[in-house]
Amino acid sequence: xxxxxxxxxxxxxxxxxxxxxxxxxxxxxxxxxxxxxxxxxxxxxxxxxxxxxxxxxxxxxxxxxxxxxxxxxxxxxxxxxxxxxxx
Amino acid sequence: xxxxxxxxxxxxxxxxxxxxxxxxxxxxxxxxxxxxxxxxxxxxxxxxxxxxxxxxxxxxxxxxxxxxxxxxxxxxxxxxxxxxxxxxxxxxxxxxxxxxxxxxxxxxxxxxxxxxxxxxxxxxxxxxxxxxxxxxxxxxxxxxxxxxxxxxxxxxxxxxxxxxxxxxxxxxxxxxxxxxxxxxxxxxxxxxxxxxxxxxxxxxxxxxxxxxxxxxxxxxxxxxxxxxxxxxxxxxxxxxxxxxxxxxxxxxxxxxxxxxxxxxxxxxxxxxxxxxxxxxxxxxxxxxxxxxxxxxxxxxxxxxxxxxxxxxxxxxxxxxxxxxxxxxxxxxxxxxxxxxxxxxxxxxxxxxxxxxxxxxxxxxxxxxxxxxxxxxxxxxxxxxxxxxxxxxxxxxxxxxxxxxxxxxxxxxxxxxxxxxxxxxxxxxxxxxxxxxxxxxxxxxxxxxxxxxxxx
Numbered sequence: 087x088x089x090x091x092x093x094x095x096x097x098x099x100x101x102x103x104x105x106x107x108x109x110x111x112x113x114x115x116x117x118x119x120x121x122x123x124x125x126x127x128x129x130x131x132x133x134x135x136x137x138x139x140x141x142x143x144x145x146x147x148x149x150x151x152x153x154x155x156x157x158x159x160x161x162x163x164x165x166x167x168x169x170x171x172x173x
Numbered sequence: 174x175x176x177x178x179x180x181x182x183x184x185x186x187x188x189x190x191x192x193x194x195x196x197x198x199x200x201x202x203x204x205x206x207x208x209x210x211x212x213x214x215x216x217x218x219x220x221x222x223x224x225x226x227x228x229x230x231x232x233x234x235x236x237x238x239x240x241x242x243x244x245x246x247x248x249x250x251x252x253x254x255x256x257x258x259x260x261x262x263x264x265x266x267x268x269x270x271x272x273x274x275x276x277x278x279x280x281x282x283x284x285x286x287x288x289x290x291x292x293x294x295x296x297x298x299x300x301x302x303x304x305x306x307x308x309x310x311x312x313x314x315x316x317x318x319x320x321x322x323x324x325x326x327x328x329x330x331x332x333x334x335x336x337x338x339x340x341x342x343x344x345x346x347x348x349x350x351x352x353x354x355x356x357x358x359x360x361x362x363x364x365x366x367x368x369x370x371x372x373x374x375x376x377x378x379x380x381x382x383x384x385x386x387x388x389x390x391x392x393x394x395x396x397x398x399x400x401x402x403x404x405x406x407x408x409x410x411x412x413x414x415x416x417x418x419x420x421x422x423x424x425x426x427x428x429x430x431x432x433x434x435x436x437x438x439x440x441x442x443x444x445x446x447x448x449x450x451x452x453x454x455x456x457x458x459x460x461x462x463x464x465x466x467x468x469x470x471x472x473x474x475x476x477x478x479x480x481x482x483x484x485x486x487x488x489x490x491x492x493x494x495x496x497x498x499x500x501x502x503x504x505x506x507x508x509x510x511x512x513x514x515x516x517x518x519x520x521x522x523x524x525x526x527x528x529x530x531x532x533x534x535x536x537x538x539x540x541x542x543x544x545x546x547x548x549x550x551x552x553x554x555x556x557x558x559x560x561x562x563x564x565x566x567x568x569x570x571x572x573x574x575x576x577x578x579x580x581x582x583x584x585x586x587x588x589x590x591x592x593x594x595x596x597x598x599x600x601x602x603x604x605x606x607x608x609x610x611x612x613x614x615x616x617x618x619x620x621x622x623x624x625x626x627x628x
Contacts, residue, residue, distance in 0.1 A: 101187065109190045113537040113562070116185035142182035146565070150184035153501050157187050160505055 087155065089124045090165040103163060110161065115140065116154060183562050184499075186539055207529035207570040210491055211595040215531040215568055218593065218601065224495040224568065225513040227579060227592040229604065231269055233489035234575075235597075238273050241485060244453045248461035251476045255299050257431055258284040260482030260576050261490075265594050265604035267291050270485070278480040282309040289316070299428070299480070301347065301389070303327075303361065310334050314342045321345050321389045321428075323362055328373060335382040345387040345428065346373050350408050352392050352401035361391065365408050374412065378420045385422060387475070388412055391430030395439065395483070395523075399451050399459040402429060406460050410467030413475060428478035429460055435487030437524040437573045446524075453484060483576040490575025492518060493531070496567045497546060507539040509563055514545025514552045516585040518571065520578055521545075521554045528554070531568035534561035547586045584608060 095101045099117045101110040112120060115136070122132045129151075136147055158164060208215055211230050218226055238254070245252045255278035256270035262284060267277070268291060277288035280302030288298050295316025300309070303323040310327075311334055313320050322328050322344055335342050347362025348370045363369035377383050388409045392401055406429060413424035433456050438446040464477060494513035502508050515521050528543065541560045545552035554571070563569070582589055588608040593601050 110187050111190060111537070112187045113183060113185060113535065115183055116187055119185050139180055140182040141179040147182075147184075153499075154185040154187065156501065157505070161187065161189065163187075 087123050087129070088126075088165045089120060089158075090163055093163055095120055095124075101163070103161070106162060108161065119151070119154065120158070182564070183535055183537070184564065186537055186562060188537070188539065205529075206533050207531055207572075208533075210570070212599050213595050213601055215493055215570060219493060219495065219568055221601075222591045222593055222603070223607070224493055225511075225517065225590045226493045227517075227574070227590065227605075228491040228493060229263070229266060229575065229592065229594040230489045230491070231594055231596050234266070234269050234486060235273060237485050237488055238270065238275070241453050241481060242273075244457040245461065245477065245479065248457050249464060249474075249477050251474060253426070253476055253478045254485075255297075255428075255478055255480050256485075257480045257482030258288060259580055260431075261486050261579050262287055263579055263592065263604055264291055265602070266486065266579075276478075282306055282312075285309060285313065285318075296343075299389075299478070301391075301480075307334065310342075311338060314338050314340050317343060319343050319345060319386055321347050322373070323347050325373070325376075328376060332380050332382050341382065341384045343386045344377060344383045345385070345389050345426075346370060346377070348388055348390045348409060348412065350390065350392070350405060352404040352408075354393060354396070354398055354401045356393075358391070358393050362389070365412070370412060371415065374416055378416070378422065385416070385424070387424055387426035387428055387478070389428040389430065389478075391480070392432060394432045395434045396432045397434060397451060399455040402456055403459040403463040405429060406463035407467060410464060410469065414468055417473075423473050424475050426476035426478050427464065428480065431480040431482050431484075433481050433484040435483050435573060435576060437487060437520070437526065440523060440525055442525075486575040487573045488575065490573065490578065492571040492574045492578070494569045494571060496563045496565055496569070498565060499563065502542070507541045508544055509541050509560065510544045510546060511554065511569060512546050513554065513571070514547040514549075514587065515554070516545075516547060516552075516587065517582045517589060518545070518554060518574065518578055519581040519583075520574060520576070524573075525555060525558075526574065527572040528558060528560065529570045529572065530561055530563060531570050534563075537562055549586070579605075584613060588612070 092105055093103050099112040101112055119132055137144060210228050211232055255276040256267060258277060258279045271293060276297040277293045278299045278301060279285045279288050285300060295318045298318040299321060300313050300318050301321045310331055314334055320331060320342055322331060331342055331344060348365050349359045349362045350365035351357050363373045377385050390405050390409060392405050409427045416422055416424055433453060434450045436447045436450055492513055494511040497510040497512055500508045538559045538561050541558055543555040543558055545554055591603060591607045592605040594604045595601055
């Protein structure tokens with residue numbers, strides 16, 4: 087998972103994708119997750135961090151995390167081309 | 174870190190900003206959670222009575238009734254309400270209306286017997302509806318109830334029953350008419366414009382076996398045009414004055430039926446019902462002015478009867494529900510499944526009901542479709558609604574569900590839930606228990622040859 091390097095995200099959750107001109111809002115927990123993805127944190131590390139900080143359980147967060155990643159993909163916020171090259 | 178020391182969890186979301194583009198989900202209107210109903214916590218109600226759960230507010234019923242009554246009595250000197258049983262015939266609800274002074278308006282033998290069992294005096298029961306059996310009519314005649322005749326077959330049957338019982342039944346006729354609205358309801362009663370109503374009145378008067386008490390109409394449902402009632406009142410008054418002129422007989426009452434809207438929002442409405450539906454004062458003004466100006470002698474003004482149902486009870490009903498699951502549809506749209514379906518929320522087919530979360534939430538929302546629990550594609554409570562981020566187990570309160578849902582609900586796929594009433598002191602009373610499998614299977618019979626099978 088690699089967020090497109092052109093995508094900018096502000097502290098208060100405003101996301102702008104200059105490639106498409108689209109902008110988004112993200113809630114605080116979503117900002118934390120996007121920032122961790124940007125920092126190349128592996129999925130397990132992100133889940134561990136969230137479970138330690140927030141009152142949720144592993145299975146509960148797992149499906150929400152999966153849904154969130156799907157939404158980031160559907161909005162073309164991942165750098166899939168470079169991701170493929172890396173692989 | 175203990176779970177209690179952790180930050181409250183909200184699932185991550187990302188929402189595209191579509192500034193300036195009209196949004197079919199509409200603006201978010203709920204900015205505070207509905208944690209309590211009449212100062213009783215929603216969570217405590219769910220803990221004690223389960224979910225889903227219908228909640229009826231006695232305070233709201235009484236307040237709405239008295240506001241509506243005031244709107245009419247301020248403008249017209251003789252007003253009587255008759256509680257429309259079909260709108261909500263839970264005994265506890267009927268008792269509140271009867272305590273406030275409402276008569277009973279029933280449309281079947283079942284409802285008639287319910288009103289009698291509730292302690293309503295027969296002379297205070299208005300018997301409407303196209304289906305009255307011979308025994309229903311006989312019962313109503315013996316109890317001096319007001320029989321509202323729907324068709325000629327019924328008129329002749331009542332005349333026969335009058336001879337049989339040797340009593341003079343108290344009758345009215347139901348009149349349908351063109352009041353300038355679409356669709357015109359002409360399936361109930363006798364038509365005004367074609368002269369059917371006048372013919373029926375003549376038959377009643379010439380028979381000399383019936384006591385003509387009043388004239389009745391019910392011009393439609395969820396009516397948004399007060400002027401239509403004005404037209405109806407003028408036409409009924411015209412018939413009443415014609416009867417007085419020809420037969421020197423005073424019509425005792427004019428019954429304008431019901432059909433006033435609640436504050437619910439009809440599907441497809443541009444504005445919320447709370448802002449756009451006419452107030453009860455507008456209807457009261459239209460009806461009262463028409464009757465006062467119709468030409469009655471001031472000392473012979475007929476009693477105005479109103480059979481208002483929906484407008485008196487809708488606001489007092491709530492349905493508490495719980496989130497079963499969240500999912501993402503192929504279109505990317507959020508779907509939330511709750512444990513209350515259209516089988517108990519019949520009015521979801523007509524209204525965009527107000528839905529409020531029952532726990533605190535942040536300002537982040539998602540465009541959501543709200544599904545019920547039934548394995549049926551039609552089970553949709555709201556097609557498009559902007560809701561905060563809900564987790565499994567969260568509660569929602571659906572407002573303004575007091576009319577029809579608790580009578581038109583169906584036992585289908587799931588069993589029907591409990592209903593509670595919160596009294597004026599905040600005490601919660603169970604007024605209808607939830608169904609069990611036995612509620613249904615006790616009525617069934619399996620033929621002997623079908624009882625055994627090997628799988």
